[in-house]
Amino acid sequence: MSVRIKFKNILKKYGNTVVIPDLSLDIKEGEFFTLLGPSGCGKTTLLRMAAGFNSIEGGEIYFNDKLINNLSPGERNIGMVFQNYAIFPHMNVFKNVAFGLTNRKVPKQKIEEAVNKILEIVQIQEYKDRMPENLSGGQQQRVALARAIVIEPDVLLMDEPLSNLDAKLRVDMRNAIKGIQRKFGITTIYVTHDQEEAMAVSDRIAIMNKGIIQQVDVPQTIYQKPNNLFVATFIGRTNVLAAKVSKNTLILNGCEFTFGKTLPSDQTNVLLSIRPEEFFISNENKGGLKGKIEHSVFLGLNTHYFITLANGQEVEVIERSKHGTALFAPKTEVWLNIDTENINIFDKAGLRNLSLGGNV
Numbered sequence: 001m002s003v004r005i006k007f008k009n010i011l012k013k014y015g016n017t018v019v020i021p022d023l024s025l026d027i028k029e030g031e032f033f034t035l036l037g038p039s040g041c042g043k044t045t046l047l048r049m050a051a052g053f054n055s056i057e058g059g060e061i062y063f064n065d066k067l068i069n070n071l072s073p074g075e076r077n078i079g080m081v082f083q084n085y086a087i088f089p090h091m092n093v094f095k096n097v098a099f100g101l102t103n104r105k106v107p108k109q110k111i112e113e114a115v116n117k118i119l120e121i122v123q124i125q126e127y128k129d130r131m132p133e134n135l136s137g138g139q140q141q142r143v144a145l146a147r148a149i150v151i152e153p154d155v156l157l158m159d160e161p162l163s164n165l166d167a168k169l170r171v172d173m174r175n176a177i178k179g180i181q182r183k184f185g186i187t188t189i190y191v192t193h194d195q196e197e198a199m200a201v202s203d204r205i206a207i208m209n210k211g212i213i214q215q216v217d218v219p220q221t222i223y224q225k226p227n228n229l230f231v232a233t234f235i236g237r238t239n240v241l242a243a244k245v246s247k248n249t250l251i252l253n254g255c256e257f258t259f260g261k262t263l264p265s266d267q268t269n270v271l272l273s274i275r276p277e278e279f280f281i282s283n284e285n286k287g288g289l290k291g292k293i294e295h296s297v298f299l300g301l302n303t304h305y306f307i308t309l310a311n312g313q314e315v316e317v318i319e320r321s322k323h324g325t326a327l328f329a330p331k332t333e334v335w336l337n338i339d340t341e342n343i344n345i346f347d348k349a350g351l352r353n354l355s356l357g358g359n360v
Contacts, residue, residue: 002030002187003063003154005050011058012045012211019045020211023059028203030185032178036198037208038234043191044159046208050189051157052076063154076155079148079186083160085140087132093119093143094128100151118150121180138169145177149184156181156188162197170194174201195235199223207231224342229350232273239274239315242348250340253289253311259340261355269348276318278339281305283328288337291315293328303327307334 005027012020020042027033035043048054050061052073061068068076087096094115095102101111119125122142132140141161148156161177162170178201181188192198198205199219207214207222207230215227226232233240243252245267250257252272263270282288291307294314298321305317305328317336328334345355 002185004029005155005187005189006062007046007050007059008062009059010046010049010056010061012042012049012054013057018211023211023213025206025213025216027187027189030187032181032188032190032201032203034190034192034198034202034205035208036192036195036205036234039193041208042211043193043208045211047157047159047189047191050155051078051080077151077153079151079153079156081141081144081148081156081158081161083163085144085164087140087143087147089132092129092131093124093135096132096143097128097146097150099147104151114150115146118146121183122146122149122176137165138173141165141173142176145180149180149186153186156186158188158190160192161190162192162194170197171200177201199235207234209234225353225356226273226344227353227356229271229273229346232344232346237276237316239272239276239279241272241274241313241315243270243272243345244268245270245345250345252338253309255287255289257338257340259345259355263345263354267347267354270354271346271348271350273344273346274315274338275343276304276316278343279315279317280337280339281307281317281319281328281334282337283332283334285335286337288335291334291336293330293332293334295330296327298327305334307336309336 007023007025010020010023035046037043045054049056052071056069097118098111098115101114119128122145124139124142127135127139162173165173174197190201202219204216204218205222206216209230215222215231222231223235226235232238241252243250245263248259248262250259289309291309294306294308297304301321302318303321306314307317308314344353346353
């Protein structure tokens, strides 16, 4: 069965170094929840605390209403998938997957039924007699996933499970993992530093930095309405530009842009987060920011332009590729307008999104 997970005022220290100062978080039953952040932000530390592999210096962790702080990993009924797969090299696929059930002294017939069923679900049944050395990286990852799920855990914990795979296989495996998680409905905590991966698989994402959660929300909201500049720059690509604001007018490099919301009167110097797709590019002077094409990257569906503005700052602009239309050549003068309804405006420190919630 799946469970709710509650982290309450969690403190983690290594000696005198505080890694997680005071973290509280609720994860819903059956949810695919991702901890996302840069290396060293505390996401794996938190995952290992839930698993029972790391000590807890303060706070409480609950599975439903059960306090698990002092339970051993074996008493928590968790499935764990590691970055390096951690499958046993001396056992074939079947024995690897059966390991947890064998340890629990499940009858042999039930082990065979359960293992064969899970091997079919993760699509590696034909390899059940193979040794790990004869499997591809993706196949080994499926073995690790099957071994974690076959014991019917309350919680599935996954630590950078796709980081050792090539790009195409990562996409294939993340789709497989999400499909399998949905099928079983296991509450899952997934750790990654890969933003696209997190966006693709998660019901909700927690963005972490220096042991502190910056934002928890569904992927679309985190991308479109980040709480602060750290979140805006960590999720996806964005251009950060300094501007001034006067009521509902943005003044950027001497150009004025009307903004549909009224910002606080005490905010005059602000920072704009403008996603590359929130610029409109033209080689005709229709107003807007003047710039010069430095170079472009054609990626099929989209073309990425890198443009130097009049003040010397470079911005990235993404435009939908048009069939039969030539790309703007390097050194071409262009003008940029802005989708002001969808950009995000932060205070000058980047700590608060001033454009959230309509009139502020």
